[in-house]
Amino acid sequence: MSLSTNKILLAGAATNSAGAYFQVITVSTGANAVSTTALGATVPAGVWTLLPSTNVVIQMNTSSNLAAPAFANIAAVSIGVPLFVSDGVNVQAISSNSANITLTLYGSNGGSAVSGTFNNK
DSSP, X not given: OBOOOOOOOOTTOOTTSTXXXXXXXXXXXXXXXXXXXXXXXXXXXXXXXXXXXXTEXXXXXXXSOTTSOOEEEEXXXXXXXXXXXXXXXXXXXXESSSSOOEEEEEEEOOOOOOSOSXXXX
């Protein structure tokens, strides 16, 4: 998950390596074509960057009823998005041509899980 952006960075760390600021995930869009009601792949919660990806649209649900979604485009077909936020429920990636497309999203390193605060050794 990519909800926090304050991180300790390692100088010279390459993307998606241990200690790097940018970590990547992949999302497969499914084979539905873009519309205001078609369902694609839900984007996990976080702050993401999407480089230009052929035949992919990023959409946000603008309906207050999850059973009857109404999607609006955040990013048009084949256009990258400098930065967008997903709540893990209302943002989706969908194909513009009914083909299943795998795209790469770049987010900040979520860090390591901690078992507690001020633990005794």
